[in-house]
Amino acid sequence: MATPSSSLSGSYACTDTLKGVFYGPGSVKTALPKLLDIIGGKKALIVTGRSLYTKTDVVKTVEDILKEHNAYGATFYEIGEHSPIAGVKNGVKAFKDAGADIIISVGGGSPVDAAKAILYFFQQETGGPFLRQIAIPTTLSAAEYTISAGLKDEQGNKIRLISEELAPAGIILDAELTLATPERLWLSTALRALDHAVENLYRPFVPIPLTYLCYAAIADLFTYLPKSKANPQDLEARQRLQIASWMSIWPMKSDNHGPLGLSHSLGHKLGAKYGIPHGITSCLTLAPVVGLKAEVASQEDKKALAASLFYLRQESTGSLDGDVRKLSTLIRQLVDDLGLKSTLSQYNVPKADLPKIAALAVGNDEDPLVPRTVALLESIYA
Incomplete structure (x- = not known):
């Protein structure tokens, strides 16, 4: 395993919504507690996909960090490709059942967009302020940088939600967490980034x-x-x-x-x-x-x-x-x-x-x- 140079670690903050981007191999261990403190999240729902949850240790790593800081609520892993709206609706229920006030999305664009949609529908239902997401991407599709969410309805049509409030409040780019990403998914989502x-x-x-x-x-x-x-x-x-x-x-x-x-x-x-x-x-x-x-x-x-x-x-x-x-x-x-x-x-x-x-x-x-x-x-x- 090649050792990256120290210049590949750091942090950045810009808009009112985005409070920080932390990057570097192993950065999740320190960045996640920092972002929870900055954003104010007390109990987190992890939103991820079934394969990442059942076939890798990536989600467990995030769970353990949250538990260590008494911020773990539950893990919801029913998010499929293209963020089907049925899974998003189940995610809203899981968010409420966990008593969560923040979402940690782990995975590719589908969990990130699903987390945006869960928080959107939760806000529409409660009438309260938009709650926030910390995105921990394991692919290169870059959904975590946008203010929109793409969902799939029951007929397979694309639904798009757009609001500045949907942008994640924190992003963690930890290369170590991408090692378990299947090669085809890793490389093809890089072509998505090239497309951007x-x-x-x-x-x-x-x-x-x-x-x-x-x-x-x-x-x-x-x-x-x-x-x-x-x-x-x-x-x-x-x-x-x-x-x-x-x-x-x-x-x-x-x-x-x-x-x-x-x-x-x-x-x-x-x-x-x-x-x-x-x-x-x-x-x-x-x-x-x-x-x-x-x-x-x-x-x-x-x-x-x-x-x-x-x-x-x-x-x-x-x-x-x-x-x-x-x-x-x-x-x-x-x-x-x-x-x-x-x-x-x-x-x-x-x-x-x-x-x-x-x-x-x-x-x-x-x-x-x-x-x-x-x-x-x-x-x-x-």
Whole structure:
């Protein structure tokens, strides 16, 4: 196991809601008590998934820390992929039954989003103030940095809740807790982080400093993902990937920038409805969407994408469109090298559904981008 440098530990605080991000291997032991003290939580409900609870010691580690500080209430582990609303409703009951006043989410984006939703519905029911969440992610999907929660209803449709109050009050990035994360989940959620970083480059109203954080995230994801695959015990690579995930979608005071782009929109339409993990949807859609940008994006957006080559230490092709296509090729090659190449047919997406998926993702049946998006989906079908 590689030993990370001391520069990979520290803390950060920004908005009124987010009181602190603590990072570093082993940081959960000191960071969790600190955050409970800062936020004021007295009794915690842990929200997690069944596999993490039953197949690893990660949740037990968190339970033991809470018990040591007399802050443990109960553990709720009925959260499935895409945070089904039935599980969230059961989570509200578990929160009340435990007499909890704070949630500790442990796992990937589904427990984090489920925790947001549990606290949202609890507030709606009680009429009191929003209670808070401390997120301890074990994947790289970066749900802990957003003010929205994505749920799945009984028909498999995506439901989105948005409020600044939903943002976690504390985040702990402890690379040691990610060692038990299955390789495919770990690597594919990193592609989700890459999707955030790339699509932030052409997202409306993103502040310039965030753009440069995204370039750094792209560079680190390309650098440390192969290292993490080659040596899954390399804590420095894992910690740097967690920090890259953070940089890919840096938390801000309000969500006043525009939505992320076509790759994310397609991922939302494919994920819950067809049971495709969000990390895998990014493996499917990001490279072809960037390739499409070479044809349809504004000059400004093409320049933003093409500039990624500098941070990846890649030579320019000599043309803006060529550079955007080269970035698309590099992303596709990274997906392949990580063993994450996938197709829509693998997930039993009916080919007849592709026009509907494209129209929903674009948001306007009459938009000339719809037929191009259908062609994009057909290119990744089989």
